[in-house]
Amino acid sequence: MTLMGWAAARRDLGGVIFIDLRDREGVCQVVARPEVSEEAHDAADHVRGEYVLAVVGEVAARSADTVNPKIPTGGVEVNAREIRVLSEARTPPFPIEDDINTAEEIRLKYRYLDLRRPRYHRNIKLRHQVTMEVRRHYDEHGFYEIETPMLTKSTPEGARDFLVPSRIHHGSFYALPQSPQLFKQILMVAGMDRYFQVVRCFRDEDNRADRQPEFTQVDVEMSFPREETVFDITEELYVKLARLAGVEVAPPFPRLTYKDAMERYGSDKPDLRFGMPITDVSQEMKTLGLDTFPGLVDAGARCRAIVLPASSGVSGTRLRKVNEELWLGRIVPDSRASKRNLFVLKAGDDAVTNLGKKGASETVARRLLERVGAAKDDTILVGTDAEEPVSMAMGILRLEMGKELKLVDEKAFRFLWVTEFPLFGYDAKEKRYVSLHHPFTAPRDEDRHLLDTDPGKVRAKAYDIVLNGYEVGGGSLRIHESELQAKIFRILSMSDEEARDRFGFFLEALQYGTPPHGGIALGVDRIVMILAGEPSIRDVIAFPKTASFTDLMTGSPSPVRDDQLRDLGVVVIRST
Ligand code: ASP
DSSP states (O other): OEEEEEEEEEEEOSSOEEEEEEETTEEEEEEEOTTTOHHHHHHHHHOOTTOEEEEEEEEEEOOGGGOOTTSTTTTEEEEEEEEEEEEOOOOOSSOSSSSOOOOHHHHHHTHHHHTTSHHHHHHHHHHHHHHHHHHHHHHHTTOEEOOOOSSBOOOOSSSBOOEEEOSSSTTOEEEOOSOSHHHHHHHHHTTOOEEEEEEEEEOBOSSOTTOOSEEEEEEEEEESOOHHHHHHHHHHHHHHHHHHTTOOOOSSOOEEEHHHHHHHHSSSSOOTTSOOOOEEOHHHHHHSOOSHHHHHHHTTEEEEEEEEOGGGOOOHHHHHHIIIIIIIIIISTTSSSOOOOOEEEEOSHHHHHHHHHTTOOHHHHHHHHHHTTOOTTOEEEEEEEEHHHHHHHHHHHHHHHHHHTTOOOTTOOOEEEEEOOBSEEEETTTTEEEESSOTTBOBOGGGTTHHHHOGGGOBBSEEEEEETTEEEEEEEEBOOOHHHHHHHHHHTTOOHHHHHHHHHHHHHHTTTTOOOEEEEEEEHHHHHHHHHTOSOGGGGSSSOOOTTSOBTTTTBSOOOOHHHHHHHTOOOOOOO
16 A cells, blocks of 8 residues: 655664654554665655655554554554655754644744644644535525625725725725625525625724634525524524534523623623623612612612622632722723722621621611522622623623633533624714614614614614624624615714715615515634634634734735836835
């Protein structure tokens, strides 16, 4: 037989030379014995790390003392009759093994060597399996994979566009798609019924942790769906994808409204791998009989509590640190209310009696303990602040404490849907409403009457799917009436002229018989990252960019020649 691959290791045991030959699937031991072949032994003598070899020989069982049970080929070896060097190699700048701590910049510069490591072979294979599963899944459900343009017009997903200058139309630019949103909706107008695409999207965003300027989505749209239709089809896919990581998950996934998610977990992407829900105890704190709280609550502040189980054994010293470093030091500084210590309460008769001695109502204290579900010796932390900051701050505190107390089940996959997002947020700087999802998202029917009077209160037919604290997909049912769409643009302070200019083609398309439609987009990079148990999406992308959006291997972005710029009619303003 002939075996080809890379020389991962070579051991010369005086007379016998062993070579570990590596390919995509793993390694196989090759043995060059002079008594089998002088030539093969001579050739093996010249082999160095990462040489590419063709080995002709016979597979044989290894002797009992050399069997390696740790690798699938550990019971056999190949006795080489002939070894041909197909390619020599320079000494790589880092070892081609999983456990190295070479700086990422070096690894990315030599990404082809980095990718030779088994870890990346595993990750890239998993990614392939994910996209294959995706394609099979949507095909089975009657979706067509349809490509949409990469050179297109700006679509609003809230980030900056990457622009491509047109050579033929000087002064005009294509935008790389932030998503195929408008095209997929137009495909529904075109009667395509069900569309999906594994598609690259481009967003020029600053300072977002672990983001890439280009990333891959599974983009989905269908005609005549209810929200449940989208949920069912998506859940079925996630069951299959989780299985690729050996995890069984059972639909239907839990659903939480945005309001409940913010109140109970202080996040619109709660990590449900542990409990520790947040409870509103504003009423109890107001009536407890302690000085400061009634005034604060009457002025609109909310009091929110989490419970640290007695078994977690947090000490008083640790709690003081949590208050100083986490709560006052990091969480609260930007919020509106003055810096106010966390209120700490122990569950149990003694603690309640003590509170009573300080003038508090023991009945209310007991009601509070019952409300948060505290058992004896649990510790209750109560944060007080205006609604939004307290809910976010308690969310962060919950996550930090959950991690610190090791309550997170690292192996679990906890999916959930977050629904009923607000349709708009308010941009105080620009003094206008902005879409929280995108402007094509439909308002909930029961809130539609508020569009004219109180847009900030309108909830959307929008949903996110969350896994272990990460948003792994998001979508909505769409507006399919041209009039309503035009109205939404107006609420967003877009003049009719601007709306026509940017989206005229779309508003027009909506007038030619548009089916109710909706869909979702799933983030492939993040999903594969979680399935692979990797810390960064860069670990599951073959050629990722750095945090500052550069490609260290090719050296892009890079300046271009003046004649190219002239051709494009582009003048570069060089900063000095
Ligand atoms: N286009 C949206 C996004 O990229 C997803 C959707 O609404 O389907 O987030």
